[in-house]
Amino acid sequence: MEETQPAVRARGLTKCFGDVVALDDVGLELVPGRIHGLAGPNGAGKTTLLGLLLGLAVADGGELEVLGRPVGRALAAPDGVAGFVDGPGLYPSLTARKNLSALAALRGQDAGARRIDEVLAEVGLTDVADDRVRGFSLGMRQRLGLAAALLTDPRLLVLDEPSNGLDPAGKQHVHGALRRLADDGVTVVLSSHRMDDLEALCSEVTILATGRVCFSGPLGGLAAGARELDHRLLTSDPEAARRVAAATAGVRVVDGAAVWRGTEALVVRASGVAVEQLVAALVREGVRVREVAPVVSPLEAAYLALTEEHLTDEHLTDEHLTGKQQEGGR
Numbered sequence: 031m032e033e034t035q036p037a038v039r040a041r042g043l044t045k046c047f048g049d050v051v052a053l054d055d056v057g058l059e060l061v062p063g064r065i066h067g068l069a070g071p072n073g074a075g076k077t078t079l080l081g082l083l084l085g086l087a088v089a090d091g092g093e094l095e096v097l098g099r100p101v102g103r104a105l106a107a108p109d110g111v112a113g114f115v116d117g118p119g120l121y122p123s124l125t126a127r128k129n130l131s132a133l134a135a136l137r138g139q140d141a142g143a144r145r146i147d148e149v150l151a152e153v154g155l156t157d158v159a160d161d162r163v164r165g166f167s168l169g170m171r172q173r174l175g176l177a178a179a180l181l182t183d184p185r186l187l188v189l190d191e192p193s194n195g196l197d198p199a200g201k202q203h204v205h206g207a208l209r210r211l212a213d214d215g216v217t218v219v220l221s222s223h224r225m226d227d228l229e230a231l232c233s234e235v236t237i238l239a240t241g242r243v244c245f246s247g248p249l250g251g252l253a254a255g256a257r258e259l260d261h262r263l264l265t266s267d268p269e270a271a272r273r274v275a276a277a278t279a280g281v282r283v284v285d286g287a288a289v290w291r292g293t294e295a296l297v298v299r300a301s302g303v304a305v306e307q308l309v310a311a312l313v314r315e316g317v318r319v320r321e322v323a324p325v326v327s328p329l330e331a332a333y334l335a336l337t338e339e340h341l342t343d344e345h346l347t348d349e350h351l352t353g354k355q356q357e358g359g360r
């Protein structure tokens with residue numbers, strides 16, 4: 031695939047379930063070879079969108095191209111696409127290894143024992159390869175689902191909440207596998223409610239709210255556009271730091287004494303630039319700065335601001351236009 035061609039291109043995509051509008055005029059272009067995060071409140075339409083990419087459902091309106099080809103009306107994963115929504119489909123009575131060979135056989139794929147061992151190792155399931163899936167935890171099932179998707183050598187990998195139930199080691203395996211795929215040019219789209227996961231993994235993010243796109247683009251752009259954030263400062267002299275902060279333009283001291291990991295911390299509300307100026311002022315005053323960190327991550331702050339704005343706008347519009355939202359269909 032040419033670098034310039036989007037891995038996914040959607041225009042005016044809509045999908046309804048009865049009266050519920052799950053996707054409403056969704057436009058999207060996903061750059062190939064990147065990890066794209068999909069975020070949004072419960073019911074925002076993330077799973078529905080991922081399901082359309084996987085060919086599990088068909089849109090009611092709009093255009094969808096996946097890997098350069100228009101998606102038709104057949105309920106089948108487009109060529110080169112793999113993944114899962116609502117958890118992977120697995121055979122509980124079979125071992126992890128036998129699940130992978132059975133899934134490969136179902137797809138008419140010739141997966142040798144070596145390739146199966148490779149994908150099991152990729153997701154950190156080598157030690158339980160011959161255990162029955164019935165006894166697997168949620169995180170282990172998620173990792174096996176990812177292994178099954180890897181077995182198809184996808185060019186677009188679609189994952190709904192892949193971090194669900196993962197312990198720290200499992201998360202490391204999954205994140206590592208996804209990064210290696212992106213390095214090899216595979217496009218990954220994943221949904222998550224975990225902003226820290228999205229920040230750690232994704233270069234781009236799309237935020238949905240009630241079926242509409244509120245933001246789609248590079249993570250950096252979203253964070254930079256965030257409003258003033260609360261930052262926590264750990265310093266060698268909290269009292270002096272408070273005085274310096276109070277005297278620094280664009281910085282507001284948020285509350286009284288805050289304790290962070292047993293140490294007195296200062297919380298200030300400021301833009302990134304004002305925080306830099308505060309740190310410089312502290313250094314000039316001989317106050318050593320041990321840690322400066324946003325209390326809520328820039329992505330989370332932007333997410334909350336965008337989705338709140340969207341809901342407020344929608345509420346006002348609905349009230350003004352119809353005044354009939356009391357029964358709450360959505």
Ligand SMILES: Nc1ncnc2c1ncn2[C@@H]1O[C@H](COP(=O)(O)OP(=O)(O)OP(=O)(O)O)[C@@H](O)[C@H]1O
Pocket residue numbers: 047050051052070071072073074075076077078079360
């Ligand atoms: N098969 C279905 N039948 C009826 N309504 C559906 C169906 N699938 C989704 N919906 C509705 O469509 C809307 C979008 O659901 P979707 O599952 O895509 O949201 P989501 O963003 O994935 O939510 P969550 O974060 O809770 O998983 C919701 O209002 C949901 O109730």
